[in-house]
Amino acid sequence: MEARCSARDAVNDWIRTPGAYDDVVDLDRAMADSEDPDSIAPAYDSGDHLHPSDAGYRAMAGALDPGGI
Numbered sequence: 001m002e003a004r005c006s007a008r009d010a011v012n013d014w015i016r017t018p019g020a021y022d023d024v025v026d027l028d029r030a031m032a033d034s035e036d037p038d039s040i041a042p043a044y045d046s047g048d049h050l051h052p053s054d055a056g057y058r059a060m061a062g063a064l065d066p067g068g069i
Contacts, residue, residue, distance in 0.1 A: 005038055030063035031056050 015024055031052060033041040040049060044056030052060065 008038075025063055025065075027060045027063060030059050
């Protein structure tokens with residue numbers, strides 16, 4: 001599990017690094033638990049700790065900037 005978290009963190013850090021992409025919609029951060037940023041927030045969890053609930057999908061939609069497209 002620790003190796004997967006390290007790989008996930010490394011990929012996310014690279015994606016978030018300026019210059020890698022023109023823009024990023026950070027859905028990971030939009031749904032992260034403030035107490036445990038490596039986990040989906042309970043309010044956005046469908047129950048399997050992996051997939052978003054309806055509220056999670058709303059949080060992801062709220063992370064989009066329609067003016068930036």
